[in-house]
Amino acid sequence: MGHREDLLAGAKRCLYEKGYARTTARDIVAASGTNLGSIGYHYGSTRSLMNAAMLSAIEEWGEAIGAALATGADDGTDDPLVRYWRRVIGTLGTHRELWLASVEAMLQSEHSPELKAQIAAGMEQGRRGLAALLTARDEDSLDEPTVRTVGSVSLALMSGVMTQWLTDPEHAPSAEQIAAGVRALAGVPGLVGDLGPGLHQ
Incomplete structure (x- = not known):
């Protein structure tokens, strides 16, 4: 790899190990084996480099979580909803640093329009991906109401559950x-109870 790639890899390592706010230019240099001047030459500033690292981490997070949910091993339960949520919670053990980076990215996006736009695009992909997974349909065949209902609510549930697991x-x-709670909510008059046939895979 060249210095540009080394810097990005080093910045991502610092992001996972130290967090965005606590990472310094010297931390990145030490992690990447480069020099301070190369940060300005390739990225303009430490903040720009860290934003690039954050964007790359968000992409990795989306790919890793999507793959884990789609290909999780059979854990012996016959309940598709329980199996799905076991996969979701299981990603905390295998991809904890990516979950934490996604939370920090949300906070840092208040100071970076580019980062906020990337997160928004990632959320849209997440809605579509979850809607496709839960309804057993190809993403290209999804209609907008399904994305805005099944996809949005599933993403909201996932974010809320993982926030609880990260903090408490x-x-x-x-x-x-979670499965019992979803079904209890589905029994409330006026709420729809079926999340889709994709859960039965």
């Missing part, structure tokens, strides 16, 4: 509790 794992809901 002792009291965070299990897959079984």
Whole structure:
């Protein structure tokens, strides 16, 4: 790799290990084996480099989480909703640093229009991906109402559940509790109870 690629890899390593706000230019140089001058030459500033690292981390997060949900191993349960949420919670053990980076990206996006736009685009991809997974349909065949309902609500549930697991794992809901809660909500008059045939795969 050249210095540009080395810097990006080093910045991402610092992002995962130290976080966005605590990473300094010297941290990146030490992690990448480059020099301070190369940051300005290739990225203009440390902040621009860290934003690039954040964008790259968001892309990795989306790909990793999507793959984990789509190809999770059979864990012995016959309940498709429990199986789905076990996969979601399981990604915290395999991709914790990516989940944390996604949370920090949200905070930092207030100061970076480019980062905010990238996060918004990633959320749109996430809505479509979840809607396709849960309805067992190809993303290209999804209609907008399905994306805005199944996709948006699924993304909101996932974000909320993982926030609880990141901050208070002792009291965070299990897959079984989440499934029971979703079904209880579905029983409330006026709410739709079927999340889609994709859960039965």
